[in-house]
Amino acid sequence: MTEREFASAVRDVDGRAFIAGGWVRDKLRGAVPHDRDYVVTGLTEEAFAAAFPGARRVGRGFPVYLLDVDGDMCEVAFARRERKTGPGYRGFEISALPGTTIEDDLYRRDTTMNSMAESLETGELIDPYGGASDIERRVIRATSEHFADDPVRALRAARHSAQFGCTIEPGTIRMMAKCREELALEPGERLTNELRGALGCDVPSVFFRALSEAGILSAAYPHIASPAGARHGTRRHPDGDAFERTMQVLDRAAEMTARTEARFAALALGLGISALREWNAVTPLPSPWMRCAEFAITERARVCGIREPEEIAAFMERIRNHPLAIDGITAIVMADAHEIPTFLEYAPKLLKAMGGVTGDDIPDDLKGPARGEWLRRRKTEAVARAIPMI
Secondary structure, three states: OOHHHHHHHHHHOOOEEEEEOHHHHHHHHOOOOOOOEEEEEOOOHHHHHHHOOOOEEOOOOOOEEEEEEOOEEEEEEEOOEEEEOOOOOOOEEEEOOOOOOHHHHHHOOOEHHHOOEEEOOOOOEEOOOOHHHHHHHOEEOEOOHHHHHOOHHHHHHHHHHHHHOOEEOHHHHHHHHOOHHHHOOOOHHHHHHHHHHHHOOOOOHHHHHHHHHOOOHHHHOHHHHOOHHHHHOOOOEOOEOHHHHHHHHHHHHHHHOOOHHHHHHHHHOOOOHHHHHHHHHHOOOOHHHHHHHHHHHHHHHHHOOOOOHHHHHHHHHHHHOOOOHHHHHHHHHHHHHOOOOHHHHOHHHHHHHHHOOOOOOOOOOOOOHHHHHHHHHHHHHHHHHHHHHO
């Protein structure tokens, strides 16, 4: 059914339908809105199910349905109130009665820019808490005391600050600070999801600096709050302490690569392998992130010292099929050292030269490791021939 048909069917059973949250926010920001999340008021579940027999209930603790609207499977939630009864994002008592208004539903949300709705019937903007004004002024502001009910909202506010280029007003920073104790108890995947979003921002350090300002960085990402170099007294730099250095490297890497796994490797560069693995043991990280970070940490210390054709060929073999790839390690080395060795500038040509060594002409009398050694020598020779050409 179309959105207009959906709104009309809700009205026919004495309900009202709205589109709410991020879609409205992005529309007002002038960005392309994506996921459409609908809210209905004035209905019982029985009335909704009768009006939309094809809808599938997916909500456990409160009524949420999936419904095909304009060819997309969209969430339709019943307007609800929430009362905090325990720790974490599951510690709520939820009420979704027909008398719950759209204003009630918006009040329980995190920030004002996410606490707006648009009537599907009239197109009216429902903005009881000043979200449109805060978008215009580029301010992240908690809608109400409910902000601190879910501790991950503190991370989301920091991520939106980075994503939308907004400042977080002081009262909201104080509310973020109240989330510290519960943040340390959150499931790791929720923390990693927010980190993934932050790493996709143009200036990712804004996320971490906001958490640091609120005093909750060490609760959510303790290894970033206190990098290995700071803990062990190593890797000292003239341009700032370990955290500041990490932020600078991350932002420079983000300017050169949009790949999340490469940006994470830049973020992890100052940790050291043991600290990185500690992090992964406590909060399992995506496998590509770990592989790229381990490679960057291991290779960064020696890549700028590579000079001889044999060393270059050996490095090219290591990076050739690695997920970090040439572009990733190049961005990380440039971000960290402000320059890259000459061979990395011409890496595609060197890889092409090495690719010309196929092994089809390995002498028949060579067996086992000797065949690999023959290939290694020929690839080194190919690199040596290519170097004068670059």
